[in-house]
Amino acid sequence: MTAHDRRVGAATLKRLRLSRGWSLADTARSLIDTASRLGQPFGSSLASVQRSVARWESATAPILPGERYQLLLAHLYARSSDGQHSLGPGSDFAELLGALAHLGESERQLHELRALLLRTATDAGGGLLALLGPTTQHAMHEALADPTCIDEELLAGIRTAVADVNHQVGSIPFVRLQLLLAPIVESCRRLLTAAVPPPLLPELRSIAAQAYTLAGRFAFETRDDGASRALYTAATDTAGRIGDPWQRAVVHMSHALVTLYSTPGIESARTLVDAAVRDARAGTSITVRGRAHALQAEIAARAGARQHAQAALSLAWYDMDGDRDGDPSSSSFSPAHLRGFDGLCELYVGDPAVAHAAFARSAQALTKPRERVQRAIVTTDQALARIRLGDPHAATELLHDCIDGASSTGGRVATIRLHRARQELRPWRTEGFVADLDDHLIDALGR
CATH class of the missing domain: 1.20.930 (Transcription Elongation Factor S-II; Chain A)
Structure with a gap:
């Protein structure tokens, strides 16, 4: 971190404090009260905590708050002035994470801090409000009341929220992720049945298909196979209305994986994988095509078809070794994932x-x-x-x-x-x- 970066971080912390109308002493008292509420009471005096706050905001030599203080600051700024959790873009919490990054905190630590606060939000029953920034929250309320108000900025905010939930897989238990995603799924359903301006429908359908697919997986992971099947049906139908077949291929692949573990035999999963391969080959995403071929190889190997499995694997590696710059899919599928399919075969x-x-x-x-x-x-x-x-x-x-x-x-x-x-x-x-x-x-x- 440069000296300029640290000054930006310090200035952001000061701006956040002043936006709440807090003095240095007010902030110190709030931190002490938060620590007590969390069952981690301070042994330090008010004056000592106040000096720490001042050092973080120093215009000449700011310092990074320690991990304990970062947690307390996160709990303070994760709630908006009306007491609701707000962790999305434009929120005070997002500003806090940006300030800590400028002061030198690692990306991994910030990810863990955010995951912890998302757990807190689900404890409190938070969902959509926790993931959308204040501006997007207001726009969503207006759009649900009057769908003609929907615009590209709101759609971008919803897509970010879906991606945010997806990014938390592995950090937060699936049952909590399901709570976070449920309000987004319901909002997509309502908007798709409303009079949304036609030029915005393709993007809304793309977002909805991703949300339904993710929700289908979460329902499977939490052992609600009936809900999972219904969500995948909705995702398949919605993705089929988008235009580029690779998006429906993504739905088929996710559905195939959960089917493989929730339905006896492999034929149902094979049917879905074959459909995914057809859509992927007709689509514009090389990454999705590579993943579809990898799944085809796994299904063939499970059926004992060695030559078929090796042929599909070869196609998958050909895809993954190709030029994937500008690939329209945001899939995280990588050569590391593909090596796992090598192992399975x-x-x-x-x-x-x-x-x-x-x-x-x-x-x-x-x-x-x-x-x-x-x-x-x-x-x-x-x-x-x-x-x-x-x-x-x-x-x-x-x-x-x-x-x-x-x-x-x-x-x-x-x-x-x-x-x-x-x-x-x-x-x-x-x-x-x-x-x-x-x-x-x-x-x-x-x-």
């Missing part, structure tokens, strides 16, 4: 040693918070490869980490894969390391 119709190496490379690269769920799945598959290589003890060491990951997010797929790996440990069920694993499974997942 080897696990089902190839060499478990090659599968193990592919899973290890994939897991090592999946380090972002958003990739935590996928990392748990890939690592569980890596453990399965170790079992098939005759090293069950080493496999259980990996599975302990996977249990913690599945427990923190509530991921259904990771949990299902964990139990399948446990079934393959039956020959060693009397061993102490398997008993320890069972205890961990029961403690963390209740089964």
Whole structure:
């Protein structure tokens, strides 16, 4: 951080304080009261806390607030003047995160701070209001009352809110993400049945399809398969009205994955994957095409069709190695994800040693918070490869980490894969390391 950056951060903190009409002493008292409310009372005096506030805002040598103070500031500024949670663009909370970034805080710490406050918002029953900035909140209320008021700025705000929820996968349990997304889904439904200006319909449909797809996955993860199917049906219909087939391919792929784990056999999932491949090939997103081919390879491998699986994998790598600059999809699918599919195909119709190496490379690269769920799945598959290589003890060491990951997010797929790996440990069920694993499974997942 440069000296200029730090001065910008300090000035932002000062502006936030003054916008609330607080003196340095007022801010110090608010921080002390917040700490007490959170069960973390200060041992410092009012004067000491006040001096800390002044140092953060110094025009000459500002300092970054410590982690404890950052948490308290976050709780202060996460609520608007009317007491409602407001974490979206333009909110005081967003301004606070910007100030902390200018003062030198890491992106990872700021992500964790934001995730923590989103948990707080869901505890309090917050949803849409917590994710939309003040201006967008007002515009949404007007649009729901009079759809002719909808404009591109409001749509951009809703899209940002959907992306925000998606970005929190891996940081916040699925049941909380479902709470955050539900008001957005309902708002999209209402707007799509209203007299929205025709030029804005394609963008609204695109946003709605993404929201329905995400909600369908969350319903699956929280074991509401009926709601999940209805949401995927709505997403498929809405995406089919957009114009570019790759967006419907995204819906088909997500639907295929949940179908694979909620419906016996693989035929229903295969039908969806084949539809995804057709749409992806007709669409303009190379990334989506690569992911569709990867899923096609997995389905083929599960069916024991080695040549078909290898051919689909080759197509996926051809897509992912191509020029994807300007790709219209915001998908996070990457070569690290594709290596996991390499491993799956080897696990089902190839060499478990090659599968193990592919899973290890994939897991090592999946380090972002958003990739935590996928990392748990890939690592569980890596453990399965170790079992098939005759090293069950080493496999259980990996599975302990996977249990913690599945427990923190509530991921259904990771949990299902964990139990399948446990079934393959039956020959060693009397061993102490398997008993320890069972205890961990029961403690963390209740089964």
